[in-house]
Amino acid sequence: MTKTRFDAAREGFRMPAEWEPQAATWLGWPVQENREELWGPHYAAVCEAFALLARTIAKYQRCIVTAYTPLVAQARALCGPTVEVLPLAVEDNWLRDCGAIFLVNDDRVQQLATRFRFNAWGEKYTPYDGCAQLAVDMARLAGVPLQSSDMVLEGGSFYSDGQGTLLTTESCLLHPNRNPHLTRADIEAELRRMLGVTKVIWLPGNPAEVETNGHVDIIASFIAPGRILFNAAEPDQGEYYRCMQENRRALELATDARGRRFEILELPVPRGHDTWGTERFCASYANYVLVNGAVISSSYGVANDALAREAFARAFPDRLVELLPLAAISVGGGGAHCSSQQQPMLGNRLAVTPRN
Template sequence: MPAEWAAHDRCWMAWPCRAALWGEGLEPARRAYAAVAKAIAGFEPVTMLANGEDLADAAALCGDQVACRAMALDDSWMRDIGPSFVTDGRGGLAAVAWGFNAWGEKFHPYDQDAAVAKALLGDLGVRCFSAPLVLEGGSIHVDGEGTLLTSEECLLAANRNPALGREEIEELLRRHLGVKAFVWLGQGLQDDDTDGHVDNLACFVRPGVVMTVVCDDPADPNHPVLQDNLMRLKKARDARGRELEVVELPLPRERRYVGDQRLALSYANFYIANGGIVMPSFGDEQDAAARDIVADAFPDRRVVQVPASDILVGGGGIHCITQQQPRP
């Protein structure tokens, strides 16, 4: 599996449609998705999948720079329902279709989302490897040199693969993604519906360098969790035996809630595009500082911030709603 910073042929997204999840936030979410799609389209081609009845509205909001394509959907988290593309180093492209159970049976129905990866690969004529593993793409991140970053809370959760232990899961990831070494973080952000997806916590910036979210408020429940993850990264080694250089990225200062559930706001939930970074802003005092840190970490890419609060209402961020197709 190539690193996200490798060249892409396209970015895939999916149009919000689960009314029971979004409620009154559905139309604001659609506008926010369109804004993200248009920002990414400034760097690389983007295709938005949408239910047939939503296709015209998606095309109208996304504009001419974003292609729209009909696909049966339950909702809109392309990182988690889409395929994970892999390359063979000789110009060949294939992809892994993981099992999908709506983040541990949290939302129903999900049968159409569970079929998206195979349906899309069939349309593209791309070889599909069906993995006997329930996994969402937002729960893993790779450096393209054999190292995979993930979290114990998610991959070892009983609501995903109760019959599989750490060693069995690692072996399936080795076989399907070509990885050799694993960096395991612990827990995820408070109230995160994904059960600790790593794309809210940390990501590789380049081989040997990882960016991780930290919290400077000892009273915040996320503080000890993120400190533990930071310590794990400082002790870790990658597939080539290197100690990791760690770049720290702050959490937004303001805590936000839907009802009594805290939203998992994270600046690490960004998309690495061809020549650019599309990252969230939240109208928070940390927005500018986070942007500067990301820009320093990716000096060869232009950073664009897109307001993402309306996406977070549904339980995810910019990385969660995107899926890159690498250029083999």
């Protein structure tokens, strides 16, 4: 008998929105070995920033750090007793891009993990065998079944609203370094099959962003049904401003899976910040993390920090706003969201029991 190919929606599964109740946040840990060009002389500061992020998440819910095995003792010492640290083969901290993506069924009594193929953002970094294995490791530790896809996809390249809509970018998903053999229609079909979505909204993205080729999680995010938080660049930022305006126009013309037009809330961009001596530096409030009861993002010691705090308070009026000094993470070309992955809650109980 031929086995029926997995289809999330047909089997009653969907990817929840990030604002839905969470059982845990999985967080990556930075690795210096084989990534010297990424962190350079800032590695100690980077580790301190990740530890602060982990401890802050742990104030609100379970935080599970996946650490390259030789770094487990370091991670445990810096994160402290409230954070769980698990030894794995993963070579990078960008867990959202290479780790498992969790789905729930409609009544939230079942959960599974999905896995896409990972090629280090178009073969930009090697080795990445441990990263490519991470989704399998996470599913095993969480004790949930795993479904796999042969399509290359990073978790930071899309957002789900939990109601059938997926937001992504052309600059990333259509880049030839990911899936040159697939058409836009092919990619949409695989997103529907694996994540249970019914509509894909394509933004232009940011072709000039070289690390991820324009992941959507530094451009725009769903914050509630029919509402989007948008990374609003300023007119004097030249081509970057024009790029963001193109993305905004695409959002203004779009409707979600239920036919709603979007209310767009603006989030400022950092201005006048230290770039830590690297062109890779990714300064963005938009790369934030949602946990039960709070929203967590980076501060940069600039005037727009206060405006960002106000914007987050408007966007998430029922959550505390935690703006933390996490700028060191941006040295690697990403942020807090890139390094984390939420695991949803099942019913009223926690849905994850990691095992060493």
